[in-house]
Amino acid sequence: MQPALSRRPRWMTELIAVWGYVQRNYYLTRRYWMWELVWLVYTLMNALAITFIGAGVETLEGGGGIDTARLMTFLLIGALIWSYLSMIFDVISETVSWERWEGTMEYTFMSPASRATHLLGMGVYAIVYGILRTAVVLGVAMLFFDLELSNANYLSALVVLAICSVSLVGFGIVAAVMPLLSPEKGQQVTYIISAILLLISGVYYDVSVLPGWMQWMAQFSPVTYALDGIRSALLDGAPLGSLRDAIWPLLLMGAVFVPLGLWVFHLGERYAKRTGKLKRSG
Amino acid sequence: MNALELRNVRKRFKKRRGVWVDALDDISLTIRRGEVVGILGPNGSGKSTLVRVISTLVIPDSGEVHVFGVDAVAHPKVVQRNMNRVSVEASFFKKLSALENLLYGAKLYGVTDREARERIREILEHIGFDYKRAQEPMEHLSRGMQQKVALARALLTSPMLMLLDEPTTGLDPRSKREVQAFIRRIRERHDASILLCTHDMREAEELCDRVGIMVDGRILALDEPRALKERYAADGRIPDLEEVFMAATGYSVEEAAAEEE
Numbered sequence: 179m180q181p182a183l184s185r186r187p188r189w190m191t192e193l194i195a196v197w198g199y200v201q202r203n204y205y206l207t208r209r210y211w212m213w214e215l216v217w218l219v220y221t222l223m224n225a226l227a228i229t230f231i232g233a234g235v236e237t238l239e240g241g242g243g244i245d246t247a248r249l250m251t252f253l254l255i256g257a258l259i260w261s262y263l264s265m266i267f268d269v270i271s272e273t274v275s276w277e278r279w280e281g282t283m284e285y286t287f288m289s290p291a292s293r294a295t296h297l298l299g300m301g302v303y304a305i306v307y308g309i310l311r312t313a314v315v316l317g318v319a320m321l322f323f324d325l326e327l328s329n330a331n332y333l334s335a336l337v338v339l340a341i342c343s344v345s346l347v348g349f350g351i352v353a354a355v356m357p358l359l360s361p362e363k364g365q366q367v368t369y370i371i372s373a374i375l376l377l378i379s380g381v382y383y384d385v386s387v388l389p390g391w392m393q394w395m396a397q398f399s400p401v402t403y404a405l406d407g408i409r410s411a412l413l414d415g416a417p418l419g420s421l422r423d424a425i426w427p428l429l430l431m432g433a434v435f436v437p438l439g440l441w442v443f444h445l446g447e448r449y450a451k452r453t454g455k456l457k458r459s460g
Numbered sequence: 461m462n463a464l465e466l467r468n469v470r471k472r473f474k475k476r477r478g479v480w481v482d483a484l485d486d487i488s489l490t491i492r493r494g495e496v497v498g499i500l501g502p503n504g505s506g507k508s509t510l511v512r513v514i515s516t517l518v519i520p521d522s523g524e525v526h527v528f529g530v531d532a533v534a535h536p537k538v539v540q541r542n543m544n545r546v547s548v549e550a551s552f553f554k555k556l557s558a559l560e561n562l563l564y565g566a567k568l569y570g571v572t573d574r575e576a577r578e579r580i581r582e583i584l585e586h587i588g589f590d591y592k593r594a595q596e597p598m599e600h601l602s603r604g605m606q607q608k609v610a611l612a613r614a615l616l617t618s619p620m621l622m623l624l625d626e627p628t629t630g631l632d633p634r635s636k637r638e639v640q641a642f643i644r645r646i647r648e649r650h651d652a653s654i655l656l657c658t659h660d661m662r663e664a665e666e667l668c669d670r671v672g673i674m675v676d677g678r679i680l681a682l683d684e685p686r687a688l689k690e691r692y693a694a695d696g697r698i699p700d701l702e703e704v705f706m707a708a709t710g711y712s713v714e715e716a717a718a719e720e721e
């Protein structure tokens with residue numbers, strides 16, 4: 179009656195479960211493909227529109243002295259990285275709401291797969307999906323624009339992006355606990371967090387133009403460092419070694435946010451199980 | 461070793477400010493290995509809370525829950541591996557097919573695609589579920605079919621303890637009979653112990669070795685259906701289980717079921 183399954187070592191069953199989450203999300207993406215297409219078009223149009231702002235500046239009075247190609251590249255990098263990172267954040271922070279909405283929440287939470295497996299599975303999916311989607315948008319944008327990527331250091335940019343993805347996963351996990359504690363308000367809070375990140379992290383401008391208190395907040399956003407590092411790599415060809423100021427904070431944030439997120443989530447889950455907030459019906 | 465053992469389990473929920481409800485009020489219950497125990501109770505009597513406490517979705521305020529000797533509160537992960545559940549609502553990803561839902565559900569329990577596919581085909585064939593329809597989105601299936609998929613999902617992970625929370629409520633008579641036949645089959649072919657919560661007297665009588673009657677978070681009586689009937693026998697006549705239920709709870713079964721919606 180109890181076949182091979184129960185004899186499998188724990189790490190192996192957890193790996194199977196990670197794959198389960200990734201595959202499930204892939205199935206969902208496939209079923210909701212119309213929506214995916216809509217979002218892709220939306221993201222693409224958004225990135226193009228923002229990049230055109232760079233071209234638009236040139237036509238403004240006194241805008242002649244601007245390095246337009248560089249400005250456009252600067253803006254496009256902002257748009258792409260933001261769409262990628264905010265997507266990771268959204269996918270993870272919506273983990274609970276999504277299952278609640280589908281009605282599968284209790285089955286997921288009573289399964290033996292650990293919460294770390296669950297959230298990391300969501301993270302892996304978000305990263306892979308985000309990379310593919312961003313690549314499509316980048317591809318189209320390159321057809322449209324004359325970008326300044328002549329001395330770009332792609333390797334440095336990818337390394338920064340990879341490290342940042344991990345911190346963002348951690349950041350998302352911390353936020354994911356909120357919908358667990360308060361179904362509706364919690365999700366609303368995560369959208370506000372996402373909006374604040376967009377404002378303070380210097381997505382479309384240098385952080386130095388912000389008021390002092392916003393600059394102070396910016397130093398806690400992983401997105402700030404990611405954009406800094408990636409822009410130096412792509413616009414100025416900065417080698418990996420010179421990006422320490424971007425990489426260290428990101429590594430640190432990843433090392434703090436991921437365990438912190440899992441711990442906070444664990445506490446939130448216990449609280450929900452004690453108060454009956456996991457689900458209330460039936 | 462017993463499949464399930466609850467000792468003095470209590471759970472209160474806060475309804476509003478200052479208003480609390482005792483969903484479980486000092487519950488003690490034992491299910492022996494291979495036994496099917498039914499719980500009959502009107503709406504709000506605490507059946508689902510009981511199932512949630514056992515399935516580790518609700519942490520009890522006090523008392524002990526042991527599943528095959530393992531403390532479910534202290535070691536939820538160990539216990540979770542050995543049980544599964546079917547509830548009133550089907551709880552699936554609506555746009556995904558039955559097959560996709562099942563493959564996903566199985567993986568959370570460490571069952572690979574290959575193992576699962578084989579068993580899914582076998583299980584679905586046995587319950588007369590057209591395998592081709594397993595490719596359709598869940599939302600295209602009738603409630604009865606969805607409930608069968610829910611039972612298949614539970615079976616796939618080879619649970620030693622099955623928690624069935626009103627698995628046939630809201631099904632048309634034919635689907636109901638089919639799902640009941642499926643449960644009977646699980647009981648005969650698999651080494652599973654079962655807790656079955658239901659509103660349906662006949663179902664409880666036909667499927668269960670022992671039946672408990674639950675009201676306001678307490679189990680008033682728990683015995684073999686025949687013994688229960690004898691206990692509540694009035695004027696020399698043996699009542700049916702329905703009358704037992706009324707005598708014990710003060711509710712008619714219709715009243716209990718009507719409150720549902």
Ligand SMILES: Nc1ncnc2c1ncn2[C@@H]1O[C@H](COP(=O)(O)OP(=O)(O)OP(=O)(O)O)[C@@H](O)[C@H]1O
Nearest residue numbers: 454458460473481483502503504505506507508509
């Ligand atoms: N998560 C919760 N939060 C607050 N109150 C709850 C919660 N779960 C259950 N209750 C309350 O506890 C009592 C028992 O509810 P429960 O759902 O366990 O009953 P039930 O026997 O399953 O009813 P039904 O037949 O309607 O499914 C009810 O008064 C219910 O309102």
Ligand SMILES: [Mg+2]
Nearest residue numbers: 460507508625
């Ligand atoms: Mg119930």
